[in-house]
Amino acid sequence: MxxxxxxxxxxxxxxxxxxxxxxxxxxxxxxxxxxxxxxxxxxxxxxxxxxxxxxxxxxxxxxxxxxxxxxxxxxxxxxxxxxxxxxxxxxxxxxxxxxxxxxxxxxxxxxxxxxxxxxxxxxxxxxxxxxxSGQSKTAICAIGLVTLAAGAFSLLGLLHSRSRKREY
Missing domain, CATH: 3.90.1720.10 (endopeptidase domain like (from Nostoc punctiforme))
Known part of the structure; x- marks a missing residue:
């Protein structure tokens, strides 16, 4: 040693x-x-x-x-x-x-x-x-969460824009 x-x-x-x-x-x-x-x-x-x-x-x-x-x-x-x-x-x-x-x-x-x-x-x-690899599992989970969050925000934005169009 x-x-x-x-x-x-x-x-x-x-x-x-x-x-x-x-x-x-x-x-x-x-x-x-x-x-x-x-x-x-x-x-x-x-x-x-x-x-x-x-x-x-x-x-x-x-x-x-x-x-x-x-x-x-x-x-x-x-x-x-x-x-x-x-x-x-x-x-x-x-x-x-x-x-x-x-x-x-x-x-x-x-x-x-x-x-x-x-x-x-x-x-x-x-x-x-x-x-x-715990690192890769963590990274995959993080990527999944970011993707899920981005999808949720996109859906909320789409629903919000459709509800605003109905008002006019």
Whole structure:
């Protein structure tokens, strides 16, 4: 764990191989999986830029590259925590299997979709064998609520304009 010794971030314990790492970016959370010895695996833009733009650039390209990086480099100036939040819902695969699956994908190009195949989907698939993302569920709900509200306001506006026409 020498790579972590000089690195400080917000966490309650040292990450263990197979742990999910949630990185708090200014406008979103980026997800990685801890491999051990200070390294993580995550998806980054095909044309890799700064760590802070990881998921943002992938949204535009719809492709990402699986990379192994030092945790401290992936986090940059942001903070992170260990967040195995689905452990009560899904059984984690054996650590050796998680690491084998992860290492097999390093440097491969993979499809990326913010709502259906994002960085959280990627790491939960590695850990649990199930690709799940609370972020995408939240985004889909928000989009649905906005769409519903827009529809309701349109309907109210239409009804209001029809009632005004009858008065004349």
């Amino acid at each position: 020498a790579a972590l010794e000089s690195f400080s971030a917000t966490y309650h314990r040292d990450p263990r191989p197979g742990d999910l790492i949630e990185i708090f970016r200014p406008a979103y959370q980026h997800w990685a999986l801890y491999l051990g010895d200070g390294y993580i695996i995550n998806v980054t833009p095909v044309d890799e830029g700064s760590p802070a733009s990881s998921s943002a650039k992938s949204v535009l390209s719809r492709k990402a590259r699986v990379r192994m990086q030092l945790l401290k480099d992936a986090v940059g100036n942001d903070t992170y925590c260990i967040n195995n939040k689905y452990d009560n819902t899904y059984n984690p695969l054996p650590v050796k299997e998680i690491i084998r699956r992860a290492r097999h994908l390093i440097d491969q190009e993979v499809p990326y979709d913010l709502l259906g195949n994002n960085c959280e989907h990627f790491v939960t698939w590695l850990r649990y064998g199930e690709a799940v």
